[in-house]
Amino acid sequence: MKKLIEFKKVTKEYTVGAAPIKALNGVDLSISEGEFVVVLGASGAGKSTILNILGGMDTATSGQVFVGDQEITKLNDKKLTEYRGEKVGFVFQFYNLIPNLNALENVEFATEVCKNHLNAKDILYKVGLKDRIKNFPSQLSGGEQQRVAIARAVAKNPLLLLCDEPTGALDYVTGKSVLKLLQDLNKETKKCVVLVTHNSAIAPMADKIIKVKSGMIESVTINEDKLSVEGIEW
Numbered sequence: 001m002k003k004l005i006e007f008k009k010v011t012k013e014y015t016v017g018a019a020p021i022k023a024l025n026g027v028d029l030s031i032s033e034g035e036f037v038v039v040l041g042a043s044g045a046g047k048s049t050i051l052n053i054l055g056g057m058d059t060a061t062s063g064q065v066f067v068g069d070q071e072i073t074k075l076n077d078k079k080l081t082e083y084r085g086e087k088v089g090f091v092f093q094f095y096n097l098i099p100n101l102n103a104l105e106n107v108e109f110a111t112e113v114c115k116n117h118l119n120a121k122d123i124l125y126k127v128g129l130k131d132r133i134k135n136f137p138s139q140l141s142g143g144e145q146q147r148v149a150i151a152r153a154v155a156k157n158p159l160l161l162l163c164d165e166p167t168g169a170l171d172y173v174t175g176k177s178v179l180k181l182l183q184d185l186n187k188e189t190k191k192c193v194v195l196v197t198h199n200s201a202i203a204p205m206a207d208k209i210i211k212v213k214s215g216m217i218e219s220v221t222i223n224e225d226k227l228s229v230e231g232i233e234w
């Protein structure tokens, strides 16, 4: 499969007080088109930093990051904003929906600025919210809100879907159904999904498992016998 993402010797330092914190310390990794990737590691390992740099929400201190035909580490602020808006769909632990917009409006608001976006209603139907499109976030369960957030990310028709602990605030059954949705969307749309979690039990659903430790890549495993979420328990 064609390579979609490449990190070359990426470092990230944060300066807090006198001592710099090395969040990433020479990360090399590559991800192919259509892959479902799970990034694992303990708290503070650097998982979110990788995801944020990949999504253009943060910038590397040194090294190079390539996504598709762009080197995103070379982009100026304006181009990075365009990249974030057009090419990346984000799903966060706490949904981050706009409270005074209903489900449909939340998705439409995000897609307004995207040239190649998909139909918001179609995607909300696809994630199982046909009867809830006029509901506000406060009228939806956590799992339903996360489905809206996933619809919002997917409707942009991005190059990649980045998910940071997407089931972190959900119960076991709801979390599993959200993972199943992400797995189905990956299969159907062939969009690359990069999912960050501390839950190593979900690794068997991935094509590739990247373990991060102390700002470095500890291991990369290609999973030849990928499991459906239904077949995984934790």
Ligand SMILES: Nc1ncnc2c1ncn2[C@@H]1O[C@H](COP(=O)(O)OP(=O)(O)OP(=O)(O)O)[C@@H](O)[C@H]1O
Binding pocket: 014, 015, 016, 021, 022, 023, 041, 042, 043, 044, 045, 046, 047, 048, 049, 050, 198
């Ligand atoms: N904006 C920031 N300012 C200062 N330090 C930061 C900042 N963001 C992250 N860090 C530090 O960088 C390191 C890596 O953080 P990161 O959030 O990437 O870890 P993580 O693996 O995602 O952890 P968690 O699972 O707890 O979210 C940590 O030591 C963290 O404290």
